[in-house]
Amino acid sequence: xxxxxxxxxxxxxxxxKAFGQKVVLDGIDYxxxxxxxxxxxxxxxxxxxxxxxxxxxxxxPDAGSIxxxxxxxxxxxxxxxxxxxxxxGMLFQGSALFDSLPVWQNVAxxxxxxxxxxxxxxxxxxxxxxxxVGLAAPVAELYPxxxxxxxxxxxxxxxxxxxxxxxIFFDEPTTGLDPIMADVINDLIVxxxxxxxxxxxxxxxxxxxxxxxxxxxxxxxxxxxxxxxxAKDIDRSGNAxxxxxxxxxxxxxxxxxxxxx
Amino acid sequence: xxxxxxxxxxxxxxxxxALGRLVMFAGTALGHMVRPPFYPRLIGRQMIEIGYFSLxxxxxxxxxxxxxLALQSYTGFARFSAEGxxxxxxxxxxxxxxxxxxxxxxxxxxxxxxxxxxxGTMRVTEQIDALTxxxxxxxxxxxxxxxxxxxxxxxxxxxxxxILGVFGGYLVAIYKLDFNAAAYxxxxxxxxxxxDVVSGLVKASVxxxxxxxxxxxxxxxxxxxxxxVGQATTNAVVSASILILVFNYIITxxxxxx
Numbered sequence: 001x002x003x004x005x006x007x008x009x010x011x012x013x014x015x016x017k018a019f020g021q022k023v024v025l026d027g028i029d030y031x032x033x034x035x036x037x038x039x040x041x042x043x044x045x046x047x048x049x050x051x052x053x054x055x056x057x058x059x060x061p062d063a064g065s066i067x068x069x070x071x072x073x074x075x076x077x078x079x080x081x082x083x084x085x086x087x088x089g090m091l092f093q094g095s096a097l098f099d100s101l102p103v104w105q106n107v108a109x110x111x112x113x114x115x116x117x118x119x120x121x122x123x124x125x126x127x128x129x130x131x132x133v134g135l136a137a138p139v140a141e142l143y144p145x146x147x148x149x150x151x152x153x154x155x156x157x158x159x160x161x162x163x164x165x166x167x168i169f170f171d172e173p174t175t176g177l178d179p180i181m182a183d184v185i186n187d188l189i190v191x192x193x194x195x196x197x198x199x200x201x202x203x204x205x206x207x208x209x210x211x212x213x214x215x216x217x218x219x220x221x222x223x224x225x226x227x228x229x230x231a232k233d234i235d236r237s238g239n240a241x242x243x244x245x246x247x248x249x250x251x252x253x254x255x256x257x258x259x260x261x
Numbered sequence: 262x263x264x265x266x267x268x269x270x271x272x273x274x275x276x277x278x279a280l281g282r283l284v285m286f287a288g289t290a291l292g293h294m295v296r297p298p299f300y301p302r303l304i305g306r307q308m309i310e311i312g313y314f315s316l317x318x319x320x321x322x323x324x325x326x327x328x329x330l331a332l333q334s335y336t337g338f339a340r341f342s343a344e345g346x347x348x349x350x351x352x353x354x355x356x357x358x359x360x361x362x363x364x365x366x367x368x369x370x371x372x373x374x375x376x377x378x379x380x381g382t383m384r385v386t387e388q389i390d391a392l393t394x395x396x397x398x399x400x401x402x403x404x405x406x407x408x409x410x411x412x413x414x415x416x417x418x419x420x421x422x423x424i425l426g427v428f429g430g431y432l433v434a435i436y437k438l439d440f441n442a443a444a445y446x447x448x449x450x451x452x453x454x455x456x457d458v459v460s461g462l463v464k465a466s467v468x469x470x471x472x473x474x475x476x477x478x479x480x481x482x483x484x485x486x487x488x489x490v491g492q493a494t495t496n497a498v499v500s501a502s503i504l505i506l507v508f509n510y511i512i513t514x515x516x517x518x519x
Binding site for chain 2: 056085
């Protein structure tokens, strides 16, 4: 059996993860081609973040296979795993900036610590990336705690793209931002992803954000992708779960675990 | 009856499991300690944090301990006319026991708690995950520098503490109890052996390692927001203190038991 010339960028097969009795991922299958932007939508606590952490190797799936560029990543360690991580950048939900380091060292972190680049050279690149997300040079010397939430998100975005990764994950990039800043972040994400030609997976429950950055959308519910397709088809999915979610209705097939009065 | 026994058994097994996890954490960290990359800059920063900034609290503790030791042993020993022994009592107690144990406990409260809080906050705000994603091993970047700094700086602190403790005893003996200064110093030096100081410094090194280890371990494994970090901080100080007391006995046994 010969491999096709260009294996899919990310391929998930039967990915399963449980914490104790609670099954969070129950067989996720998906194939993401290079240059696509997948947005995973779904309610809170449905395992969206767990899925990203499994792909990153921070969590180890109980079963299934995760391939990046055709190479298995589940269970690999050391340098092999490092090779996969090198390809990936990530924007964390709470930005996860290192608060002991000034902004520019946050952005240049991987270049300095991971790749051993000269600090001066890394700073140049960091300033360039900060400019790309609309932050001026004086911001580079500030500490993360001195920035507003929107600015932190932009710094986190600059950090995620600083090493020009082939794959970028966005974990709820617009959560906690006002609608205008959320849209600014969406635009920045779209622009930087296009510039890099990166393959991305985003998780969000903000439909405005999903519509803006997705080329593909998948909805996760009960540990599985219950619907997946092109972003433009999301409004005519014919799937009651998806319809309920994108219109934000309390009534529908998805029952929240809340006790009704 | 069975219920009570089962509860005791569960608590015992849970305790063993926790100890096992701590030992595995230490093993992983030690494995990373000998493999590159190394972060000298971070080790330096931790050394300043642990060594330099703990100096005032350790200095005060040991100075007053030496003073009170002289006073107590004077009033106690006077009952059987053994006042002359207090110089020896002060120097042996300080170097072998009090300086390392007191410094260890003070540093556990000061540094162990801070480490658990800092690393715990990094855990719950996903900064530790971010380190991994940015191609940096959290053990090498966070844990190893703290362990090295703990194990190397506490002996230095204790050495200073030894000197200050003896000095405290000297002050009380000379200025309050009217001892002869030369005689006091001679008695201090006469009965002090090299091994007394060394055993104290070995203890200090082990305690420093334990404080950093428990601080990192509880911080690294904290979960669930502010409350979890608070819990981690408490656990770090409590388990560091217990381990210090236990290891204090073990090391004393190793050095001095015949």
